[in-house]
Amino acid sequence: MTTTGEDREDGNSMSTSHRFTNCTISLRKKGSDRYIKISYPQRFGCYSEIETPKALYQFNLNGEIKFIRYKGERWLDPQEWLKRTLGNDWVYYSTGGYTGVFEAIGEYYLPNLQYPTNSLIGGKPFAHPSIRQAINTWHDDLVEIRRETGDAPADIREFLDQVVTNNPVVLAEKARRLFNISGGRVSVLPPDARHCDYDILPLNIASGCLYKCRFCKVKNTTPFSEKEPADIDDQLQSLRDLCGEDLANYNSVFLGDHDALLCSSKLLLYGVTSAYERLALYSSFMRGVQFFLFGSVDSFLSAEDTLFEELQRIPADFYINIGLESADQQTLEILGKPLKAVQVEEAFKKIQMINDRYTNIEVTANFLMDRKLPANHYRQLHRLLGETIPRKKPKGSVYLSPLKFDSPSRELVFEFNHLKLQSRLPTFLYIIQRL
Template sequence: MAGGDRPVAMQSDITIRRQSRTLQVQQGSQFLLFDTTGRLLLTSELGRVVRRGLNHRMLEVKVHRETDGQIWRSYRDLTEQDKEAQLKAITAVIRQAYKTSAGADRDWLERVLQWSGSTLALDETAFRKVYKPVSILPPDQYHSVVVQVAEGCSYNQCLFCDFYRDRPFHIKSLPELAEHLQGIRDFFGERLQDRSNVFLGDGNALVIPTTRLLTMMDLIQQNLNPMSDTMAAFMDTFSLERKSTEELREIHRRGLDVVYVGLESGADEVRNLLKKQGTASDAVEEVSKLKETGYRVGVILLVGVGGKEMGPIHVRETDRVLSQLPLTPADIVYLSPFVLPKNPAYIQQMHEMGMTPYSPEEVQQEWMGWQRRISSLVTAKVTLYSISEHIY
């Protein structure tokens, strides 16, 4: 169905709203969202949202409001038992809605009712056959089709980053990519139409030599049209495989439109502590090249990393570096509240250097200060990048 909102149908206290690719069902303060196949996408109610990923992971986000006005969020993966209970409660609401529904609403609700906890759980196995875990995406890429042209990160040593420690870096061969693309088409089925662009995984796809990358992009375009009209990827700013201006221009012309760069900090002292290779000046050079060759960029900063002793230099040098970047309103600066990695190396390093980490509450305070400061410093949009909220 093309077009925007459909007329609202009311059954007792239940409201159903059909949109072109989603079905919304509301009962009181509970809001449910389903895709065209009838799979649950999210449920929300009074400060609690549960989002369901493609692999049947269900992430609960709760918003807490303190009496002093402070707002904070907590995150939890639902256990199998919790999922079952949640889905049963949702099914009860949908059964009630179904009884008094008619026409296209009824057809869609029928599709929703075809799913149960156990059939939805099969998505996990199906997803695993096609994908290595999609460990992280920029927040505006959650609705892309991820294509893992490479697996892992070619560097994989930043102290704060746990995302790809479970896999060796590997660039897919063309036959492997063709099989992966077929797997993606089979896995998504008609849900492919819900996706608007392609994200080239994993951690630094632009490390792939240009000729090979262009061939891979061609293959993606043959298989995932039209969502492959725009593509996005992470890029590091230190690899030996740095692209020339001509190469970047050609890659852009062939469909890569948005590039995300983990600057983390403008202070080399902080970057060194994190074992982030290259200097902040290298990052300025690479981002400038990206802008010159037509890309939109997302620059990611880690708020609260390096602890209290490094706080002032982290702020000062990051502001200085940001003011050198030729960012426009089409670009985004992401402020990512620092979360301690599972890998103990970062915290050990902090102890050895006698540094005092910020508490999660202090990171939140820092984040608010960074948001205010940087919003007045750049014309780009400044927004939250919470790794705790990531779900694909």
């Protein structure tokens, strides 16, 4: 039964809140319009919410469940929550007791994933009964809430119909539509996608990669090829249709897949400007526009100044992540990465130059970690990150990526901390996430 209702003009659209006996339902609430890094639960973008004495459920603008947090002692920590991604994965954001998480990954919350990944830290939250219950019963809970609020005003009834219609089967099907748009699931997102909390739309402007490195667990078998502009247009139209009203919450695009930088400048810029316009990134509720992509040593070394100058003219931030892996020749050979150490060294130097020269472009680098890699791999890493950089820099993050999946290791965390102390660049662990 309805007890109170209030409308509030806030920005461009009206937010509405209604209190019922057993819950409060708020439509079109406004969270932060910037992706800020903060040590308490903060929602980004525009969303709707159902709060009960037991739980908080939050939804995107299509009425699709996005966040769940239970209240009370049965939840692991009142500051932690579950998030459902566009690819329909549940991710548990934990504080890690706030000890060392920010230093390790550059974020206050640690994403715990339900699929194999290379994280060195974190527990097993998905084994916890309340987390399992939240994932398994959220839809039944919403059906019950709709039944209990039968006399709700029209906008609330419409919203409840929508959230109940978006059941687990419908959401899984929608994720399949997403994967079909770009020709398959995005198996890995760049580490820099943490800057938009992985709320990112995938646009494949190419497929495949050059090297097919032996160590790599995320590669596909496709030889590198560029997409046609018509294919890019089709993907953008399909993304618009898929996102519906929630498109207003997106300001970030991942240009896929494994080496978008290898595309011709013309195609890359076509992908950027088309996404900018067709996805109306400039008018997103979230301020700023961000593009994320991977590059290889070859594509980065051959990228001409004119490309970076063109990117600098676009009102957006660009994050280009390059897989360097190692500056030690023996390690590159062990990894099956067909590169020479001297090329890695050259790419590392060019990264510093691009980062110094262009304010809206940040090139970041990945290196690998494993207990079995030769000692010279670590010697070279210490030299590159320490001795070759004259002073501390705030830009140009370096990500250390453990080679093995599902293999937490204290020794590697110790090695990472040691490297981080020596490094004059922001240095973090890379937790591989898919979309």
